[in-house]
Amino acid sequence: MHEVDKVIGQRLTSSVPLVAQISQYIIAAGGKRLRPALLLMVCGALGYRGAHRHSLAAVVELIHTATLLHDDVVDASTLRRGRPTANETFGNPASVLVGDFLHTRSFQMMVEAGSMRIMEILSEATNVIAEGEVLQLMNMHDASLDEAGYLRVIRSKTAKLFEASARLGAVLAESPPEVEEACAIYGQALGTAFQIIDDVLDYDGDATEMGKNLGDDLREGKSTLPLIAAMERGTASQARVVREAIEQGSTDQLADIVQIVRETGALEVTRAAASAEARRAMAAAEQLPANEYSAGLLELAAQLLIRRN
Numbered sequence: 001m002h003e004v005d006k007v008i009g010q011r012l013t014s015s016v017p018l019v020a021q022i023s024q025y026i027i028a029a030g031g032k033r034l035r036p037a038l039l040l041m042v043c044g045a046l047g048y049r050g051a052h053r054h055s056l057a058a059v060v061e062l063i064h065t066a067t068l069l070h071d072d073v074v075d076a077s078t079l080r081r082g083r084p085t086a087n088e089t090f091g092n093p094a095s096v097l098v099g100d101f102l103h104t105r106s107f108q109m110m111v112e113a114g115s116m117r118i119m120e121i122l123s124e125a126t127n128v129i130a131e132g133e134v135l136q137l138m139n140m141h142d143a144s145l146d147e148a149g150y151l152r153v154i155r156s157k158t159a160k161l162f163e164a165s166a167r168l169g170a171v172l173a174e175s176p177p178e179v180e181e182a183c184a185i186y187g188q189a190l191g192t193a194f195q196i197i198d199d200v201l202d203y204d205g206d207a208t209e210m211g212k213n214l215g216d217d218l219r220e221g222k223s224t225l226p227l228i229a230a231m232e233r234g235t236a237s238q239a240r241v242v243r244e245a246i247e248q249g250s251t252d253q254l255a256d257i258v259q260i261v262r263e264t265g266a267l268e269v270t271r272a273a274a275s276a277e278a279r280r281a282m283a284a285a286e287q288l289p290a291n292e293y294s295a296g297l298l299e300l301a302a303q304l305l306i307r308r309n
Contacts (some may be wrong), residue, residue, distance in 0.1 A: 004036050007058040011105060022086050022098040026065055029081045034194070035060045035165045041300070042169025042183050044293030052113050052172055060165045062106040063126060067133075067161075069099035074137070075220050117171055125164035132156025141221035143231070143243040147273075150225055154195040155188065162191025179288070186284035186297065193277035193304045199224040200270050203261045218257065221249040225273060227257075229266035238264065271305075278304050 036057035072085040087095040166187030170180040281301040288294040
C-alpha cells in the first residue's frame, strides 16, 4: 500500500494548481483503501508480484475518488471521513471538474499496462458505475423501491469496482477463467456486503465513528434496505412515517424513524442480507490457493459482519 500511495502521489501532478490541491485534499483524507488492497491481496493469493499491481491499484483508487467527488456534489454532502467534503471547501464546479481529471488520469495510467483485457474490465466498470449513479438518481424519493431494485443499484454503483479490482488481480496473474470468475464473484459479494452494512450504520452508527452525517441517505430521499425492511415489517402507521420521509427527503422525524427501524427488526434483516453476501464472498475465496493472502481475503469478508464504521 505504501507503493500504491507513492504512485498516487506521483500521478496527481498537474500544471493547474487547483487540480493538484483538490486531488491531494481528498486523497489525504484517507479512507479504507479497500479496492486497491483487494487487488493487491488477489495478486498475492495468485502469486503475481509484478509492478503493474501497484499502478492498477492506484488506478482503482483514483476511479473511486473521482466517484466520491461527483457523489458529494450530487448528494450535496458536507461531511466525509470526518471532515468537510471537497465541494463544501472548494465549491461544486471545481469538485466536478477535478473528478473528471481523476477519471481521465486513471485512463492514462491503465493504458500503460498495455493490456486490452485490463482496459475492457476498467472501462466496463466505470460505465456500469455511471449507470448505477443515474439509476440511484431515478430512484430518489421513491418509497416503492423493493430489495431487488435496491440491490441492482448497489451492485452497479458500489460493488462493480470491488468486482473489477479483484478480477484485475486474476488477470495480472494470468489465471484460468474459473479462477478469474471466482475472484470477480468474491469482489462483487464483498462490495455488496460492504454497502449493505454501510446502510445499516446510517441507522445504527455514531457520526463521529462513521465520519459522516447520520440520516444523510434519508435527507437525500434514498430508499435503503433498512427502510425497505422497516416498511415491510412495520405497522401501517410506521410504514407511512418512513414512506413520507423518503418521499419528502425529510429528517424531521429521524429519531422516530431510527426507532421504527430498530423496533421492526429491520436492522437484523439487513445484517442478515449482508451476512449472506459475506458468506458468498468467503465461498469464492476458498477456491483460491491456500496462503496468507487468501486467508486475508477470508478474514476481510468475515470482518464485514462486525463492522461498526
